[in-house]
Amino acid sequence: MFESYAFGSGLPFNRISELTIPVSVTQRIGGGRLVLDLGTAFARASVSEAGGGSGSITHSGFVDTDLRASYGVIPGKLLFNLVGTIPTGARAVADTTIPLFGATGTHLFGFTTPSFGSGGAVSAGFASAVKMGQNWAVGTGASYRYAARYVPVQGGDEMSPAGEIRARFGIEGPFGGGKYFRGALVYTTTAANDLGASGESAIGDRVLGYAAVSMPLGNSHLSLYGWNMRRLRARNSTNASTVAVPRGNVLALGARLDRPAGPKTTLSPTLALRQAEPYVAFGTPGGDQQDQWSLLFFLSHVHFGLDLQEAIDAPAFHTNHFPSSFYPRQARPKEVEVESRFGDAVLSELSERGHAVNVRDGWSLGRLTAAAVDRDGVLKAGANPRGAQGYAVGR
Numbered sequence: 352m353f354e355s356y357a358f359g360s361g362l363p364f365n366r367i368s369e370l371t372i373p374v375s376v377t378q379r380i381g382g383g384r385l386v387l388d389l390g391t392a393f394a395r396a397s398v399s400e401a402g403g404g405s406g407s408i409t410h411s412g413f414v415d416t417d418l419r420a421s422y423g424v425i426p427g428k429l430l431f432n433l434v435g436t437i438p439t440g441a442r443a444v445a446d447t448t449i450p451l452f453g454a455t456g457t458h459l460f461g462f463t464t465p466s467f468g469s470g471g472a473v474s475a476g477f478a479s480a481v482k483m484g485q486n487w488a489v490g491t492g493a494s495y496r497y498a499a500r501y502v503p504v505q506g507g508d509e510m511s512p513a514g515e516i517r518a519r520f521g522i523e524g525p526f527g528g529g530k531y532f533r534g535a536l537v538y539t540t541t542a543a544n545d546l547g548a549s550g551e552s553a554i555g556d557r558v559l560g561y562a563a564v565s566m567p568l569g570n571s572h573l574s575l576y577g578w579n580m581r582r583l584r585a586r587n588s589t590n591a592s593t594v595a596v597p598r599g600n601v602l603a604l605g606a607r608l609d610r611p612a613g614p615k616t617t618l619s620p621t622l623a624l625r626q627a628e629p630y631v632a633f634g635t636p637g638g639d640q641q642d643q644w645s646l647l648f649f650l651s652h653v654h655f656g657l658d659l660q661e662a663i664d665a666p667a668f669h670t671n672h673f674p675s676s677f678y679p680r681q682a683r684p685k686e687v688e689v690e691s692r693f694g695d696a697v698l699s700e701l702s703e704r705g706h707a708v709n710v711r712d713g714w715s716l717g718r719l720t721a722a723a724v725d726r727d728g729v730l731k732a733g734a735n736p737r738g739a740q741g742y743a744v745g746r
Contacts, residue, residue: 352463367454369396371463384423391416391439394464398451408451414440414467427704430478432494440468443502459601469512470501476517486685486707487524493517508549513542529674529681530566537561543587550592555583567680571610578603621645623653631659633721635735639676643669644717652721659721659733666692667716683707690716 355368375390395411416437424431444452444467456465476494483489498512521535537559543551563576580601588595619641620634631652635644644667651662667690671683685707689698692713701708720741722732734741 354460354462356460363450364398364400364454366399367396367460368398369394369455369462369464384426386419386421388419388421389416390419392464394467396451396455396462396464396467398454408448410441410444410448410451410467412441412467414464415469415471424477426700427706428479428481432474432476432478434472434474436469436472436474438469438471438499438501440466442468442470443505443507444468446504446506449504459603461603470499472496472498472512480705482705482707483522483524486683487522488685488705490519490521490523492519508547510547511545513544515539515541523684525681525683528566530564531682531684532562532564534562535560543593546594550594551587552594552596553585553587554596555585555588555598557582565682567674568608570680571608572674572680574607574609576605576607619645621649623649629724631721631723633719635717635719637718639673640669640716644719647717648719648721659723659731663717663719663721663733663735666690666713668693669716688716690714 352371352373353368354371355366357366358364371392371394373390373392375388377389378387379385380387392414393412394414395409397407397409400406416439418435418437420433422431423429452467454460455462455467474494474496476492478490478492480488480490494517496515496517498514500509500511502509517537517539519535519537521533523531523533525531537557539557539559541554541556543553545551557580559578559580561576561578563574565572565574567573582596582599582601584598585593585595587593620632622632623630633645633648635641637644647665647667648662651657651665652659655662657665669688671686671688674680674682685705686709687701687706688709688711689701690713691698691710698708698710714737716737717735718738718740719735720733720743722730722743724730732743734743
């Protein structure tokens, strides 16, 4: 992701730019209740000097690496997180780069990579969500972060970052005509940072409110958003040995328009190769559901060993989370269409995990057809009985 801001007069720099390339690996364990994530990123940031000067400050390299374990204590309702931050990013940096890190770390711009390194940390927390009505949800969460000591500036004193507690409340859901609302309130409190011989630094508690509305607009998608962060007076701000961050308030408003660059088609015929040779061709009509139904077929055949016809006949489902490709481009988050043949136990479990389940007739989802060539040259095919429209023909 590349982000860049340009400024007029009144600031010591006229442009801030940042490029972030994320790298991550995810592994699910125990049926998906435990998820392990290993993530880092390569980032490059620069600020250009204002007033026509040619000077600039640049930094590039990998940032800290997060090892995260998430466990679904109550699937779909209560999640516990434990995160270990490994200090693989920038630690002791030259004092000449401080303006760069100060600019990318400000809340106003919201850069993807606000911090390029630390001495490492451990965080623990929880998140919980419950349904409110048919399609809305309310969520809460809290976390605590403990950071290790390190020397942030070359030749400077060792710093011991303070512990931080964060609490969050959020609500989201769809409303009239394909619109979707997200809102959140976040409260953060941080103790004083120990700066060694230099004393301590302190920042007041912060309260952040966020709201966003997204909606279809012709063949485009419009998002309107805004947030306000209020920083309160720091504790011990009157002490002579305390470097206090002053009180403040930041208000940001914005809009984003996503517009397709050209005509869009949902057609997605698929050809799968085996050992670099064509093996199976398959596809289905069905608009935005095509890729979902095709993926079910492919996984059933390749990973679960069902033959072509069995994979086509297997119970099907699809979600309606993503905005539709067709007018009025509605999105129905958490909604899943499921054939009744999955059985009551599966349908009940989906509901308990927070899905809005729409039960469909047992043979109603998908119109898949597939044809394959065995290694010995034998043709085989399967057709969908749903709708009585498919035929398997080979020559």
